[in-house]
Amino acid sequence: LAxxxxxxxxxxxxPLEVAGVPCFVTRSGYTGEDGFEISVAAEDADTLARRLLAYEAVEPVGLGARDSLRLEAGLCLYGHDMDTTTTPVEAALEWAVSRVRRPGGRREGGYPGxxxxxGQLRDGVDRRRVGLRPEGRAPVxxxxxxxxxxxxGVGRVTSGxxxxSVGAPVAMGYVExxxxxxxxxxxxxxxGRGIPVTVAETPFLRPGYRR
Structure with missing residues (x-):
């Protein structure tokens, strides 16, 4: 179609035409998989959706599927795994702070927080976001x-x-x-029941983005 x-x-x-419909397309997404996000005018949305769904391999899915896939890919969801009380260092997202903005960088600091x-990059933090693998089949x-x-109490689950795709329960949370x-x-x-959990590497499933 494009x-x-x-x-x-x-x-x-x-900008791309998808099935003859003018769209703005990004090769991105929030599932860890190779995919596309398509912006389209409201009056063309129904037409485009029906053209996509005409393919036998295409099925409509909701946010529940997006949530399980982004969790397997170890991707944070704002309001759950991070919020205004969380720093990038606590959330294991310090890679998002460019080196030039870090202490000793050419343009050190100069941003909120x-x-x-x-200080956290230098001295460490009191808590850290981690991947979690519960034992058994029951999700946490x-x-x-x-x-x-x-x-x-040493922590709390933020997504689970x-x-x-992993075929097992997975979760993320913060631990001391x-x-x-x-x-x-x-x-x-x-x-009231204790489920053994092991701290695990994330992502649980390697992303399949087209680089």
Missing amino acids: PDSREMVFMDAR ADVIA REGVELQDGDGR GFGP TGFEAVGSRVTALVR
Whole structure:
């Protein structure tokens, strides 16, 4: 429907005609998979959607599918895995702070929160976002408390569910410093029952973006 899209790679954006409909297309998405986001005028949306759905391999899906796939890809969702109380260092997103803006860089600081973030890059943080692999098949969902071996609260799950591609429950959350190392063991308290959880590397499933 848009042959020129084959030339695009991850994060490319351009105007394209899709099935003859003028659109603005980005080769991006929030699932970790190679995909496209299409902006289209409201009056053309129904026509375009029906052309896409005419293909046997295409099915409509909702935000539940987007959420499970972005979780498998280790992608944060604002309002869940990060918010106004979270810094990039706590969220394991310090890669988003360019080197020129870091302490000692050519254009050090100069952005909101720079002093706090510089201190955390230098001294570390009290909590850290990590990947979590619960034992068994039951998902561990947002809001569940994480405890150490003595029953002391050491963190909380911020996103969790069953990973359809991984074939097992996966989650992300924050744990105290000292529990963030891959392989660390904690317990998720789900309806009064303790579920063993292992801190794991993210992403749980490697993204398939076209680079």
